[in-house]
Amino acid sequence: MSEQHTYRVIVRGTWEGLTEESRSRLLAEAADHGMASMRFTEEGSLSYEASPLKHFSMRYVVVSDAADSEEMAGAIAEDRAETTLRGLGHGFRDLRSTVTDLDTMKINRKSRTRR
Secondary structure (H helix, E strand, C coil): CEEEEEEEEEEEEECCCCHHHHHHHHHHCCHHHHHCCCCCCCCEEEEEECCCEEEEEEEEEEEEHHHHHHHHHHHHHHHHHHHHHHHHHHCCCEEEEEEEEEECCCCCCCCCCCC
8 A cells, every 4th residue: 555645736727718607606706715715625625816807726635645746636636626617617727736745844843942
């Protein structure tokens, strides 16, 4: 059995070819997809600004074989984003991802000073 790593992936993209219905729905739901909605989940969380309605990001948690590397985690998250956005009927382009491997991330802790 291979080692599993947990990755946090941010997928960014640009809205494109939005229908009037899609644009109206995104604008109506914009308050639910602002800064407060930014969470890393397996299903993904969508965030975007209503004005201008141009770019978006989706945050994912991906658990994958460590041997598959960060590149595979990014591809998995981008595939999830495409599936979700197509399912919602939203047009998009230029997906790109940023991946952080939580299992190899170094945490710098401030040392306690003794008094």
